[in-house]
Amino acid sequence: MNDVSLGLYIERSGGLQRLHPTTKLVAMLTLFTAVFLSDRIAAIAPLTLAVALVAATAGATRNLWRLRLLLLMVFAMTFVLWSLFYPYGEPLVAWGPVRISAPGLDFATGTALKLTTFLCVGIVFLSVTKIEEFAYALQRVGIPYKLAFTITLTFRLVPVFLDSATSVVQAQRCRGLDFAGSGPIRRLRLYVPILVPVFIGALRRADGMAIALEARGFQRVGGRTSLAPYVASRADALAAIAVAGLAAGYGWLWFSGWTAR
Amino acid sequence: MALGSATLRDRSGGDPAIALHDVSFTYAGQTRPALDHVDLHVPRGQILAVMGPSAAGKTTLGKLIHRSIPSFHRGTIAGRIELFGADGTDLGVADVAGRVALVAQDFESQLFSTNVLQEVAFGLEQMGVERAAMRERAQRALAAVGLAGFEQRDPSTLSGGEKQRLSIAASLAMDPEILIFDEPTTDLDPEGKQEVLASLVALRAGGKTMILIEHETSAAEIADRLVLLDSGRIVADGPARELLSRVDLLERHAVRPPELATLAHRLNLLQVPASIDEAVDAVRRERPMIARSPSPATITAARSAPAPIVLDGVHFAYPGGREVLDGVSLSIGAGEYLALLGRNGSGKTTLAKHFNGLLQPQAGSVRIAGASVVDAPPAELAARVGYVFQNPDLQIFADTVRDEVRFGPENLGLAPEAVDERATTTLQAVGLAAVADEDPFVLSKGERQLLAIASLLAMRPQVLVLDEPTTGLDYVEQRRVLDLLAALNGAGMAIVMITHTPWIVLECARRAVVVDSGRIGFDGSLRDFLASPTAPEHANFVAPPGSHVARRLGVEPWSLDGILGHAEDGG
Numbered sequence: 001m002n003d004v005s006l007g008l009y010i011e012r013s014g015g016l017q018r019l020h021p022t023t024k025l026v027a028m029l030t031l032f033t034a035v036f037l038s039d040r041i042a043a044i045a046p047l048t049l050a051v052a053l054v055a056a057t058a059g060a061t062r063n064l065w066r067l068r069l070l071l072l073m074v075f076a077m078t079f080v081l082w083s084l085f086y087p088y089g090e091p092l093v094a095w096g097p098v099r100i101s102a103p104g105l106d107f108a109t110g111t112a113l114k115l116t117t118f119l120c121v122g123i124v125f126l127s128v129t130k131i132e133e134f135a136y137a138l139q140r141v142g143i144p145y146k147l148a149f150t151i152t153l154t155f156r157l158v159p160v161f162l163d164s165a166t167s168v169v170q171a172q173r174c175r176g177l178d179f180a181g182s183g184p185i186r187r188l189r190l191y192v193p194i195l196v197p198v199f200i201g202a203l204r205r206a207d208g209m210a211i212a213l214e215a216r217g218f219q220r221v222g223g224r225t226s227l228a229p230y231v232a233s234r235a236d237a238l239a240a241i242a243v244a245g246l247a248a249g250y251g252w253l254w255f256s257g258w259t260a261r
Numbered sequence: 262m263a264l265g266s267a268t269l270r271d272r273s274g275g276d277p278a279i280a281l282h283d284v285s286f287t288y289a290g291q292t293r294p295a296l297d298h299v300d301l302h303v304p305r306g307q308i309l310a311v312m313g314p315s316a317a318g319k320t321t322l323g324k325l326i327h328r329s330i331p332s333f334h335r336g337t338i339a340g341r342i343e344l345f346g347a348d349g350t351d352l353g354v355a356d357v358a359g360r361v362a363l364v365a366q367d368f369e370s371q372l373f374s375t376n377v378l379q380e381v382a383f384g385l386e387q388m389g390v391e392r393a394a395m396r397e398r399a400q401r402a403l404a405a406v407g408l409a410g411f412e413q414r415d416p417s418t419l420s421g422g423e424k425q426r427l428s429i430a431a432s433l434a435m436d437p438e439i440l441i442f443d444e445p446t447t448d449l450d451p452e453g454k455q456e457v458l459a460s461l462v463a464l465r466a467g468g469k470t471m472i473l474i475e476h477e478t479s480a481a482e483i484a485d486r487l488v489l490l491d492s493g494r495i496v497a498d499g500p501a502r503e504l505l506s507r508v509d510l511l512e513r514h515a516v517r518p519p520e521l522a523t524l525a526h527r528l529n530l531l532q533v534p535a536s537i538d539e540a541v542d543a544v545r546r547e548r549p550m551i552a553r554s555p556s557p558a559t560i561t562a563a564r565s566a567p568a569p570i571v572l573d574g575v576h577f578a579y580p581g582g583r584e585v586l587d588g589v590s591l592s593i594g595a596g597e598y599l600a601l602l603g604r605n606g607s608g609k610t611t612l613a614k615h616f617n618g619l620l621q622p623q624a625g626s627v628r629i630a631g632a633s634v635v636d637a638p639p640a641e642l643a644a645r646v647g648y649v650f651q652n653p654d655l656q657i658f659a660d661t662v663r664d665e666v667r668f669g670p671e672n673l674g675l676a677p678e679a680v681d682e683r684a685t686t687t688l689q690a691v692g693l694a695a696v697a698d699e700d701p702f703v704l705s706k707g708e709r710q711l712l713a714i715a716s717l718l719a720m721r722p723q724v725l726v727l728d729e730p731t732t733g734l735d736y737v738e739q740r741r742v743l744d745l746l747a748a749l750n751g752a753g754m755a756i757v758m759i760t761h762t763p764w765i766v767l768e769c770a771r772r773a774v775v776v777d778s779g780r781i782g783f784d785g786s787l788r789d790f791l792a793s794p795t796a797p798e799h800a801n802f803v804a805p806p807g808s809h810v811a812r813r814l815g816v817e818p819w820s821l822d823g824i825l826g827h828a829e830d831g832g
Contacts, residue, residue: 132374175717207370212365212371212373215361225386
């Protein structure tokens with residue numbers, strides 16, 4: 001087993017990590033909405049910059065760097081697809097179904113930036129929020145306890161399954177499994193020896209976890225308490241003002257139609 | 262059924278904690294019952310050990326009491342179960358949550374928090390305990406298992422022993438009346454086993470009813486009473502101390518007896534010695550020929566065949582982590598039987614993964630059969646050095662046992678007939694020919710381990726590397742694996758085994774290599790390893806009692822087998 005923890009949360013004694021969980025969740029949702037509603041590059045870019053700044057202050061740039069391949073791939077794929085197949089505008093190049101146009105390039109850049117920023121917001125949120133805080137915040141915004149817990153458990157299990165997949169790949173490489181130089185069909189078949197053990201292991205673990213949860217009273221109805229006393233501080237008030245300002249600003253821009261293309 | 266006085270003692274009086282009346286259970290889709298007409302009364306405060314071969318029904322018994330059967334497993338139940346004097350037949354896990362706790366072998370799936378204190382408090386949160394009381398109870402539970410001071414740690418950063426103790430604390434915080442432990446030490450290294458056993462001993466004083474399902478007698482020794490299960494039936498029931506001295510009975514039900522009990526039994530000593538001193542005295546007194554017989558010449562001569570694996574100055578670190586291997590040089594010769602030892606986190610698994618190119622050195626070199634592992638195709642390396650992972654379920658994927666074994670030779674690019682031929686001969690060699698067309702997932706744990714070994718053997722490697730191949734197996738299954746390895750080694754295959762089980766090292770290995778903080782701490786013959794004042798400690802290797810007795814008697818090799826061998830020769 002590797003020494004490296006696969007979870008995203010970064011332990012910090014101060015800063016964003018210490019904000020009230022609900023503040024963090026609402027900030028994330030606000031940013032998500034603002035990004036979602038913005039189509040213009042000029043509207044998205046400030047948000048991307050803001051997320052980058054937040055990431056830098058929270059030490060979350062480390063996670064963005066770790067996931068750089070994913071981020072790059074999402075950006076590149078989105079950009080390439082939209083710039084080649086955007087159906088409107090005067091084409092600069094046209095070749096069969098492929099038509100590259102100036103508005104197409106603009107739209108492709110915007111959409112790629114939008115999706116990547118979206119992902120970054122999520123990564124930064126998970127970098128500064130413990131799984132338990134996430135579950136607590138979801139409850140505070142009205143999600144039932146069991147659903148909230150289950151949603152957040154999913155996030156916790158992703159690194160666990162990635163870890164088990166790494167072991168399975170190694171075990172099958174010991175039996176001569178080699179992806180090098182094989183065609184797409186053969187390559188798909190090569191995934192069977194990896195997917196079957198990973199999937200069965202995941203089911204087994206889910207089963208064990210369900211029993212453990214139930215044995216510790218997860219199914220009890222009503223009357224729960226919480227260990228951590230989450231208290232809002234002055235930092236939360238400041239964060240709330242910033243988030244409200246952002247929401248108001250982007251809301252106004254959106255109503256005025258400026259964020260649209 | 263023999264019930265000793267310890268069995269009948271009820272520390273608090275009143276109804277028994279658990280009463281099973283003629284209970285049977287058959288899992289859905291199976292014909293053979295997992296539990297077959299079981300009657301069992303467990304008084305409050307008793308510590309009951311349950312032992313027996315794999316698939317004897319031990320886990321099923323634990324789950325029935327815990328009520329995860331019927332909550333999570335479908336099947337047919339007959340008979341009546343009482344918990345705390347009331348009918349419990351219709352209760353589910355949720356109904357007894359907090360009163361009956363189960364600590365399972367797989368501690369990973371019992372932890373789901375990012376902070377130790379939070380993990381322990383989880384059950385209390387569900388019960389609606391006030392925050393101040395919650396903190397106090399959680400901290401008391403942590404202290405009870407020796408984890409005070411760990412409150413703010415992330416459970417994923419703990420060692421195996423710490424994780425298992427955390428899972429015990431999480432149950433303990435809810436103050437259960439019955440605690441069931443299902444092989445709590447099986448997946449742990451010796452340090453972890455000791456830690457968990459110490460926690461169990463500490464719990465004895467708490468007056469809780471405990472059920473301890475185990476393969477190893479060292480854990481059962483802390484119990485008041487022992488029940489042996491086989492094929493779903495109770496085959497023996499009595500005071501633990503008494504049953505643990507009945508060597509024939511234990512061996513018949515796939516339990517490896519305590520070494521001093523075996524010694525007494527085989528040498529016809531008057532009684533089982535209580536200590537190593539007593540054992541030495543008893544052998545000297547009752548079988549004086551053994552102590553005086555000359556030692557046979559020990560085989561220490563190194564083989565001179567060319568070494569298939571040569572490591573030179575290997576350095577390795579995981580991305581973003583500290584250096585795990587710090588300049589390791591080692592060569593493994595043809596036909597060797599080597600035990601790779603070391604504490605948890607010493608780097609021995611990382612080292613072993615260099616033997617077949619699974620990991621590549623960042624500095625230094627690894628050569629297999631004279632060729633560097635760098636850029637060698639996986640199939641080529643796999644054909645030379647087989648690597649068997651600890652958990653066979655990490656690799657089993659095929660629909661039939663035969664197809665599972667065919668996978669490796671197919672990857673070598675052999676013709677279908679050659680692949681078939683290899684699958685057939687390999688399955689015969691490991692004793693799985695009869696189940697060649699079965700689905701691997703219906704096999705027992707022991708058979709799955711043999712299948713994992715077979716699937717690598719079919720690639721005809723010169724060296725076989727095995728990571729803890731006997732973990733979680735009963736004694737009969739362990740013997741099957743070890744006998745197979747001995748036969749392969751006898752045929753000239755080099756065996757490298759990572760194991761935490763001292764008697765297996767003593768019985769099998771001729772050479773011991775100790776990895777200590779990423780360096781080779783010791784490399785030499787098994788005898789020199791045992792004689793070394795420091796090497797066993799650096800490997801956290803605790804020689805079993807038989808080894809100490811042999812050494813005190815001046816008998817070689819220094820193991821239980823050594824003494825028994827002399828007894829046969831003329832002692």
